[in-house]
Amino acid sequence: MDLKKQVRIYAILLIVVIFIAFGITTNRKVASEITWNILKLPKLILFIDTDADVAVKIGNYYFNVNNEGAYDLEKAKYYFNKALELDPNVSDAWHQLARINFLAGNFGDALLEINKQIEIHDDGLMSSYYIRGLIYGFMDEHEMAEKDFLIFAEWDKENWAVHNDLAWIYFKNGDYEKAEQISRKGLDFNPNNPWLLNSYGVSLMNTNKSASANVALLKALDEAQKLTPFEWQKAYPGNNPNVAKEGLENFIEAIEFNVNLLAGT
Numbered sequence: 001m002d003l004k005k006q007v008r009i010y011a012i013l014l015i016v017v018i019f020i021a022f023g024i025t026t027n028r029k030v031a032s033e034i035t036w037n038i039l040k041l042p043k044l045i046l047f048i049d050t051d052a053d054v055a056v057k058i059g060n061y062y063f064n065v066n067n068e069g070a071y072d073l074e075k076a077k078y079y080f081n082k083a084l085e086l087d088p089n090v091s092d093a094w095h096q097l098a099r100i101n102f103l104a105g106n107f108g109d110a111l112l113e114i115n116k117q118i119e120i121h122d123d124g125l126m127s128s129y130y131i132r133g134l135i136y137g138f139m140d141e142h143e144m145a146e147k148d149f150l151i152f153a154e155w156d157k158e159n160w161a162v163h164n165d166l167a168w169i170y171f172k173n174g175d176y177e178k179a180e181q182i183s184r185k186g187l188d189f190n191p192n193n194p195w196l197l198n199s200y201g202v203s204l205m206n207t208n209k210s211a212s213a214n215v216a217l218l219k220a221l222d223e224a225q226k227l228t229p230f231e232w233q234k235a236y237p238g239n240n241p242n243v244a245k246e247g248l249e250n251f252i253e254a255i256e257f258n259v260n261l262l263a264g265t
Contacts, residue, residue: 052090055083158189179203194224
């Protein structure tokens with residue numbers, strides 16, 4: 001018999017022992033937790049414990065939340081939807097579905113889902129406002145995006161990403177002064193952040209402050225070149241970890257383009 005198959009059979013037998021030891025009717029959560037840690041068999045877990053929070057946990061595993069799991073968006077989506085079947089008001093499921101549709105470019109669906117999350121849970125998960133800001137930003141709803149980003153920024157005043165995305169919205173809107181101000185504000189808390197330095201640099205470039213823009217962009221390039229693919233992935237949770245190296249390379253190339261663009265002006 002194949003060794004893997006043998007191990008699997010022994011593991012299932014171990015689960016049977018666990019059921020007997022803990023009592024499947026009175027300690028389902030303990031049994032399902034141990035089963036998940038040993039086997040990672042989601043359908044078996046939900047057979048043991050038909051709980052919406054368990055389904056969300058499985059979805060998070062396939063969404064590679066905190067870089068602790070597999071990355072399979074179809075499976076993640078399936079289990080977040082399964083969680084909502086079990087409990088339409090379960091925490092985080094609408095939020096995570098919105099993130100998945102956002103990543104797929106399905107902004108209309110993502111907006112409906114994140115609105116549902118906020119309608120049910122209000123500020124129970126503040127990052128929902130940040131996600132909605134991103135969705136509005138990609139839909140070119142600049143005013144709505146700014147409103148949501150500002151709500152999140154008020155809650156997390158030193159968050160570099162929301163300062164950078166506010167700068168992105170102002171830049172898209174042609175308000176380079178505001179983009180400069182908000183990226184500089186973010187740099188007060190994150191002085192070596194390459195994303196903020198790049199945003200600050202291009203904002204300065206568009207307000208005819210070439211010398212300062214050059215300093216910011218060269219520093220952005222230096223800091224970006226220090227990043228590892230893992231650090232890049234942490235900055236873009238939910239993205240496929242397999243493209244982190246390529247994403248980092250593209251970011252560095254974009255900063256190099258800005259440096260060369262400024263040199264040619």
